[in-house]
Amino acid sequence: MDLRNGKLSLQQAKELDMVQYLAGLGYHPEKIRKDMDYWYLSPLRIEGEPSFKVNRVKNRWFDFGLGKGGNLIDFGLRYFNCTVRELMDKLNAEPRLVQTIERPVFDPGFIKDREQKITVLGEKPLFSYPLINYLHERHIPRMIADQFCCEVTYEMDGRNYYGIGFKNDAGGYEIRNSYVKQSSSPKDITTIGNSTGEVQVFEGFMDFLSWQTMQLQQPVLNTDFVILNGAAFFEKARPIMERHDTIRLWLDRDATGKEYTKFALSLGKNYCDESQLYSKHKDLNDWLTSSSTVQKSQLRQKIDH
Template identity: 35%
Template structure:
């Protein structure tokens, strides 16, 4: 595969996630990240998902997927291409574990507790998932000599997906979260991209769901779930209505049987939570 094909077919979001870079602010088309090559308080790297490119407002540099790998790994083009070839381009699903970067080793979790901070209580209220506080934690952490806090959702490797009104980050190793249900008599699993959609699902259920729940915490983590999904007789998909969500849906449909696409419920919205908040 040549350079141009790689630039057009590999998701820039997946490449950034492979280095444990996650957006601070995001919508369906663009996102802001902290810079690749320096510490900063305000994110300056603008990523355009449609163009599959990034622009650093601090330096004026324009990045594609190849130059991102070059910048992070401090390597030449051939080595960058070799790294990108370890990704499954046709499916845009990560085949390797995220590498540790300065972000992965420079943080310190200082406190984990039940949700108490008024700002986080208000954020859960804004996302209409109050009543599900017992499923998440309040996580305080230190990063780049500054202290932060957010709503933490634990994954299967012991890491935390941390969200607040202004940022989104993963502390520790990136992984899926599989929640088993002892009442799962029909051997079903419901799949979500993020934990707010899972909390929304729990909010919508007047009674406990009879299915297991799998939260990917990123579409790039689907490879972590592939072996486990073979165990289920039915798979219900609550994925986002964006390109990553649609690609992931098609991959699952090709590999497994008895799939129910539940995104039709919120087809005019980005995801389940956005639809629920609009009602």
């Protein structure tokens, strides 16, 4: 890399290899997929499952918990909480920086071959035993799943698979089975409207199905629903949520879910945190699959009121 005055330019800094830069900070991937997607526990927050991805080909990062991403400069500004000038000073303070973290060269043909996407081939009512059994393991009755889900077949990397499909408002699917948690494009939220003044908000559709399961023995509650299909869509969903007088949040109890809940509560009194009901569990479905009959009865009473 050609440096003027022995220093990196801003553009050169943006193109430095993210994977090697993170390694220099002490962060190493938890898993690598397709030889180009490097997954980390996020350096920007505390989490238990890796949701920070670096695409080695594009040399860009994305934190799915924050819903933010970009180049190395974007990362450094967040990581060090500093200005661009301060970050450039940090980068140029390392005399061997360029030699150690220049970007690797990739074959364009390889890139084209490896960047495979999920293509949904078709959908039908839930039928396959492994999927029904998976729902049983998650304590979701089939009669509930049949109302909101379908069985999708999809192609990925030249092979066909199937899973439980939950459709979003843009026509994409959240896909689940015992082995994978995936999404087809386009990624979006799912809304179910009943023209009411109250909305229930869930991070994922399994929690939404869990809520529906807990309602089986209760009178039908007329309410609207927003399923974010990922915490990163919270901001996108806000205009829809805030049309309602009461917004009940059933977000995950991990660091990201707690952050979004705290932020939401700061926005106004119409936001209500319902997650205290499963405070010792990672999410509502985890609570459903492990809680006692007494606890479930308490949740039914709380939801009913």
